Amino acid sequence: MSKNDTAEREIIITRIFNAPRDLVFQAFTDPKHVDHWYGPRGFSTKTSDMDVRPGGKWNFVMRHEQYGVFKNRIVYREVKRPSRLEYTHDSGVDGDPSAFEVTVTFEEMSGKTKVTMHSVFPSAAELERVKGFGAVEGGKQTLERLAEWLAELE
Amino acid sequence: MNPGLDTTFSALSDPTRRAILARLAKGDATVLELAEPFSMSLPAVSKHLKVLERAGLIARGRDAQRRPCRLETGPLKEVAEFAERYREHWEASFDRLDGYLETMKKIQTKQPKKQAPKNRAIK
Numbered sequence: 001m002s003k004n005d006t007a008e009r010e011i012i013i014t015r016i017f018n019a020p021r022d023l024v025f026q027a028f029t030d031p032k033h034v035d036h037w038y039g040p041r042g043f044s045t046k047t048s049d050m051d052v053r054p055g056g057k058w059n060f061v062m063r064h065e066q067y068g069v070f071k072n073r074i075v076y077r078e079v080k081r082p083s084r085l086e087y088t089h090d091s092g093v094d095g096d097p098s099a100f101e102v103t104v105t106f107e108e109m110s111g112k113t114k115v116t117m118h119s120v121f122p123s124a125a126e127l128e129r130v131k132g133f134g135a136v137e138g139g140k141q142t143l144e145r146l147a148e149w150l151a152e153l154e
Numbered sequence: 155m156n157p158g159l160d161t162t163f164s165a166l167s168d169p170t171r172r173a174i175l176a177r178l179a180k181g182d183a184t185v186l187e188l189a190e191p192f193s194m195s196l197p198a199v200s201k202h203l204k205v206l207e208r209a210g211l212i213a214r215g216r217d218a219q220r221r222p223c224r225l226e227t228g229p230l231k232e233v234a235e236f237a238e239r240y241r242e243h244w245e246a247s248f249d250r251l252d253g254y255l256e257t258m259k260k261i262q263t264k265q266p267k268k269q270a271p272k273n274r275a276i277k
Contacts, residue, residue: 011240015248019255027251027258036257037250040243117244 013117021106024113025082028104035060042066053079059092082106165209170194171202175211178225182215188223 017024027033031050039045043062050058058074071092078086083106090099100121107114165171174188189199203223206212215222 011237013241013244013248015244015252017248017252017255019259023255023258023262024251027255033254033258037254038247041246115248119240 011117011119011121013119015115016109017113017115018111019113020111021108021113022082024115025106028085028106029079029081031058034058043070052076052085058087161209162211165205165211168202168205171206174199174202174206174223175225178212178223182222182224184220184222 027037029050029052031047034050035045035047038060039062043064045060045062047058047060050056050060052058054076056076056079058076060072060074062070062072064070072089073092074087074089076085076087078084085102085104087102088099089102100119102120103118105116105118107116166175170192173192177183177188177191185196185199185203188203189196192199203212203214206223207214210226210228213224213226215224
């Protein structure tokens with residue numbers, strides 16, 4: 001298959017922040033800062049340890065009043081300060097089949113910073129698992145948005 | 155019927171099939187109409203349609219002559235909802251980060267770098 005064979009398992013999210021790149025990178029990689037913003041709505045994040053270098057790990061839990069506590073682990077594969085992070089995100093269990101691969105890039109844009117999150121999910125099994133996680137009822141999907149999303153996959 | 159995400163993903167892994175679905179999201183179409191934008195034979199398009207039909211992503215009309223194709227949103231919804239949820243997670247995090255970066259900027263100005271010269275000119 002072509003290199004596009006992961007296209008249907010990729011999610012790309014981009015945001016421009018009104019802050020210099022060093023600061024944004026620090027917000028992503030400093031245990032002092034990361035708990036203040038990371039996590040889905042309604043969840044609080046608590047870091048137990050964070051070691052941002054190739055092979056290093058970030059262990060944290062995400063807590064929700066209703067849904068409970070979710071263990072998370074990130075293992076960094078590549079760290080290019082302050083422009084790029086590559087890591088595997090799983091539930092803290094070795095050989096977790098539901099692990100997914102993420103690349104985050106930080107681009108300087110005259111004082112602002114463009115962050116691109118590129119996530120590749122390994123299999124449909126992962127989606128089944130993550131579906132339980134967060135358990136937000138979606139269902140607001142209209143056909144138009146669906147078409148947009150499909151176009152994005154091209 | 156829900157054939158499961160595996161089947162859905164495998165059906166979605168082909169760009170032609172995704173284009174067919176994107177076209178059907180705008181309205182029902184016959185095989186002929188679907189074949190038009192692609193430089194592809196009718197049997198080739200029919201083959202793609204069979205894969206999509208098996209995955210429950212489309213349904214074909216009963217009319218033996220035209221058999222118009224219709225998008226079935228069930229399986230796609232599951233995939234799209236997952237993507238949507240993941241996106242929501244990051245949108246929520248990024249919204250918070252937006253505000254938190256302002257806090258970080260303030261912390262930084264209060265605590266200038268140790269290396270900074272003390273007699274720095276004030277503009």
